[in-house]
Amino acid sequence: MSRGHYRGAEWMLYAIILCLSDWSAAQISYSVSEEVDKGTAVGNLAKDLNIHTQQFEERGFRIVSGYSKKYLDANLRTGALFVNERIDREELCPNLPKCSLNIEGLLSHPMNIYRIEVNILDINDNAPSFLEQTHVFNISESSSPGERYPLPTAQDADTGSNSVKTYKLSPNEHFSIDVSSGGDSVSAELVLQKALDREKQPITKLTLTAVDGGKPVRSGTMQILVNVIDVNDNTPVFSKSLYKVSVSENIPVGTTILKLNASDLDEGQNSDIRYSLMRRGNADSPDKFVVIPESGEIIVKKNLDYEESNAFELRVQATDQGASPRSGYSKVLIEVVDVNDNAPEISITSVMSPVKENAEIGTVVALVTVTDRDAGHNGQTTCTIKHSVPFKLTSNYKNYFSLIVDGVLDRETLWQHNVTIAAADEGSPPLSSTAVITVQISDVNDNVPRFPEANINVYLKENKKVGEIITRTTAQDADEDENAKLTYSLIDNSKAFPISSVVNINSETGDIVSLQSFNYEELKTFQFKVQATDSGVPPLSSNVTVNVFILDENDNSPAILAPYSEHGSVNSESIPYSAEAGYFVAKIRAVDADSGYNALLSYHLSEPKGNNLFRIGTSTGEIRTKRRMSDNDLKTHPLVVLVSDNGEPSLSATVSIDVLVLESAADIQTQFRHVPIKEESFSDLNLYLLIAIVSVSLIFLLSLITLIAVKCHRTDGAFSRYSAPMITTHPDGSWSYSKSTQQYDVCFSSDTLKSDVVVFPAPFPPVDAELISINGGDTFTRTQTLPSKEKVSAQPH
Numbered sequence: 065m066s067r068g069h070y071r072g073a074e075w076m077l078y079a080i081i082l083c084l085s086d087w088s089a090a091q092i093s094y095s096v097s098e099e100v101d102k103g104t105a106v107g108n109l110a111k112d113l114n115i116h117t118q119q120f121e122e123r124g125f126r127i128v129s130g131y132s133k134k135y136l137d138a139n140l141r142t143g144a145l146f147v148n149e150r151i152d153r154e155e156l157c158p159n160l161p162k163c164s165l166n167i168e169g170l171l172s173h174p175m176n177i178y179r180i181e182v183n184i185l186d187i188n189d190n191a192p193s194f195l196e197q198t199h200v201f202n203i204s205e206s207s208s209p210g211e212r213y214p215l216p217t218a219q220d221a222d223t224g225s226n227s228v229k230t231y232k233l234s235p236n237e238h239f240s241i242d243v244s245s246g247g248d249s250v251s252a253e254l255v256l257q258k259a260l261d262r263e264k265q266p267i268t269k270l271t272l273t274a275v276d277g278g279k280p281v282r283s284g285t286m287q288i289l290v291n292v293i294d295v296n297d298n299t300p301v302f303s304k305s306l307y308k309v310s311v312s313e314n315i316p317v318g319t320t321i322l323k324l325n326a327s328d329l330d331e332g333q334n335s336d337i338r339y340s341l342m343r344r345g346n347a348d349s350p351d352k353f354v355v356i357p358e359s360g361e362i363i364v365k366k367n368l369d370y371e372e373s374n375a376f377e378l379r380v381q382a383t384d385q386g387a388s389p390r391s392g393y394s395k396v397l398i399e400v401v402d403v404n405d406n407a408p409e410i411s412i413t414s415v416m417s418p419v420k421e422n423a424e425i426g427t428v429v430a431l432v433t434v435t436d437r438d439a440g441h442n443g444q445t446t447c448t449i450k451h452s453v454p455f456k457l458t459s460n461y462k463n464y465f466s467l468i469v470d471g472v473l474d475r476e477t478l479w480q481h482n483v484t485i486a487a488a489d490e491g492s493p494p495l496s497s498t499a500v501i502t503v504q505i506s507d508v509n510d511n512v513p514r515f516p517e518a519n520i521n522v523y524l525k526e527n528k529k530v531g532e533i534i535t536r537t538t539a540q541d542a543d544e545d546e547n548a549k550l551t552y553s554l555i556d557n558s559k560a561f562p563i564s565s566v567v568n569i570n571s572e573t574g575d576i577v578s579l580q581s582f583n584y585e586e587l588k589t590f591q592f593k594v595q596a597t598d599s600g601v602p603p604l605s606s607n608v609t610v611n612v613f614i615l616d617e618n619d620n621s622p623a624i625l626a627p628y629s630e631h632g633s634v635n636s637e638s639i640p641y642s643a644e645a646g647y648f649v650a651k652i653r654a655v656d657a658d659s660g661y662n663a664l665l666s667y668h669l670s671e672p673k674g675n676n677l678f679r680i681g682t683s684t685g686e687i688r689t690k691r692r693m694s695d696n697d698l699k700t701h702p703l704v705v706l707v708s709d710n711g712e713p714s715l716s717a718t719v720s721i722d723v724l725v726l727e728s729a730a731d732i733q734t735q736f737r738h739v740p741i742k743e744e745s746f747s748d749l750n751l752y753l754l755i756a757i758v759s760v761s762l763i764f765l766l767s768l769i770t771l772i773a774v775k776c777h778r779t780d781g782a783f784s785r786y787s788a789p790m791i792t793t794h795p796d797g798s799w800s801y802s803k804s805t806q807q808y809d810v811c812f813s814s815d816t817l818k819s820d821v822v823v824f825p826a827p828f829p830p831v832d833a834e835l836i837s838i839n840g841g842d843t844f845t846r847t848q849t850l851p852s853k854e855k856v857s858a859q860p861h
Contacts, residue, residue, distance in 0.1 A: 110143025188278020206297030218274030293388030300392035324360030326382035334386030404491025476542035509600035539596035618711025
């Protein structure tokens with residue numbers, strides 16, 4: 065197997081292990097110097113991880129990393145972490161101040177992962193070096209002592225104390241060296257100590273040595289040639305000794321970022337300045353920029369990339385055109401500002417699919433890694449899940465995330481989830497990227513059968529045939545196959561009688577069949593439950609409550625109440641010859657065992673035909689005279705009263721009454737036998753009613769007297785503006801109360817003490833008529849003739 069195939073298989077195995085194991089966010093750090101011998105111990109993992117050495121071998125401890133070489137490995141017998149491959153810090157982390165190896169330690173049975181960070185310490189294995197072998201200075205002999213000339217800097221691949229620390233100059237009588245350090249860089253300047261004499265020595269050769277701070281010390285050299293130029297004794301001087309400029313990494317090529325300015329006190333050719341860049345140790349710097357010699361404009365030559373280099377240091381030179389050219393020097397610091405030009409990258413290492421729909425919350429589904437090449441806020445990322453899905457991301461370590469189950473999964477609702485993961489950085493404007501993880505859901509038996517409603521109301525007419533289907537109960541199960549196959553059964557929750565004696569159910573179809581005929585007057589309603597059970601393992605079930613309401617049919621005729629009996633018996637009443645129109649003769653009362661409209665009764669006189677002496681209240685059953693008696697009228701009037709209900713078809717009963725006309729009221733007293741008031745004593749309700757009527761009357765009378773007294777004292781004649789309330793007594797014993805434009809008529813029968821009284825608030829809604837039922841049988845009729853005048857009749861039926 066090739067090395068690439070081996071690494072791919074190793075990463076795939078590592079991803080599967082990560083998915084199946086618990087992730088440990090703890091991290092152990094070690095340090096080791098580069099270039100140490102193979103087998104060098106780095107640390108004791110068994111001790112630091114608090115794991116017995118015997119478990120290392122038994123649980124198959126191994127080191128996993130993403131590097132091309134396996135730099136580190138573990139001794140399973142001792143638990144020690146040792147160097148397995150040569151480690152070259154400069155090869156592993158070029159141009160980085162800090163270098164570390166991030167690896168993972170893996171234990172099996174059970175799975176555990178430990179993050180291990182090994183810092184690679186630099187050793188002084190690289191000597192400083194100059195880009196040029198020889199550097200030439202053209203220095204006029206008129207140069208004054210103390211003048212300074214920047215020396216080229218050396219580069220050292222090592223870092224820290226092992227990098228360049230100082231420079232040394234070979235002994236001579238004209239020059240010395242001044243070394244200055246700023247931050248991580250060290251620079252040197254050639255200082256003229258004694259004036260040059262071209263006639264004595266036209267060329268001075270010097271050796272510049274760069275020395276690092278390592279142990280042992282390493283160094284590099286470069287030859288310095290000083291050409292002594294005659295006469296031109298003024299050096300160009302820059303307006304600034306240090307230029308600083310910041311540019312964005314996406315600045316277009318050809319853009320001018322800075323214009324240098326130098327001046328020379330000489331005249332003519334000696335003050336004609338040309339600008340140039342000095343080559344330094346960083347060979348890439350001049351390649352990125354160019355200076356126009358005549359104008360001093362520094363122009364971007366190549367595309368800049370913050371991720372490659374975030375700063376450049378240029379040495380610029382201004383040289384006059386005299387016979388003996390003189391040069392001035394300055395430094396330009398160019399800071400490259402990062403722009404958000406790299407979108408986050410999402411890497412999905414492993415996916416566990418399908419996932420059972422009963423998976424617990426917290427089950428790991430996939431591992432996600434997010435990286436961004438930008439720096440600062442542009443490189444800081446957030447990772448979220450788009451849309452509403454039953455999953456969430458949890459942070460494991462830095463930009464490592466786990467996609468876990470975060471809600472209830474339901475295959476019947478959605479059998480597959482496309483989880484869109486979005487990563488966005490904090491740049492302006494922010495950049496983002498997305499990745500889609502497809503997670504399939506596998507089925508389990510987790511759905512109970514469901515009825516469309518929690519309650520089923522069945523309305524069944526009485527006297528139906530036995531064996532008829534009264535209703536059908538049907539449930540649905542979202543599962544499949546055997547998990548959705550349902551059977552139905554009855555649950556008896558009745559305490560009055562066993563449900564199985566009145567209904568039965570088909571276990572396959574859910575049809576409910578009656579086992580007997582029902583009678584509304586005996587049984588008005590009953591209740592039971594139907595249970596639907598699936599064939600899953602274990603089986604699931606649900607119930608629905610069935611409420612059976614027996615509907616009344618008109619199968620009962622009205623029954624005449626005492627003191628009268630039905631047709632065939634002799635009933636008689638007496639009235640005086642002097643009876644006025646509306647005289648109360650008798651009241652027929654009847655009941656019906658049915659309900660609703662089937663029990664709504666109406667009264668009619670059916671015999672004799674053409675009789676115009678008596679009338680009966682259709683809803684009250686009261687028989688009254690229509691007019692006064694005459695000499696031509698009979699002394700005995702046989703009446704037949706028909707009582708009909710409102711059913712379909714209508715049922716009825718009849719009662720016969722002979723009305724005797726007597727000459728005197730004394731005769732009536734001896735024969736009177738059914739006047740409603742009889743000798744009964746007042747009930748408590750009637751007593752309260754009487755007291756209330758008397759109290760209201762007194763209050764009204766006092767109010768009226770007070771109102772009249774007040775009006776009498778008024779001098780403006782306003783008394784005529786008020787109309788006093790009017791109470792009118794009618795011949796039939798009723799009374800009316802009128803005030804302003806409203807009128808209330810209250811009618812009481814001769815058996816007022818047995819009647820019910822209803823007080824209606826005024827005004828009533830504008831309706832023509834309404835039946836109001838009270839006391840379980842009597843009704844009152846409310847009428848309204850005009851919006852401004854309302855008439856209320858209170859008549860016991």
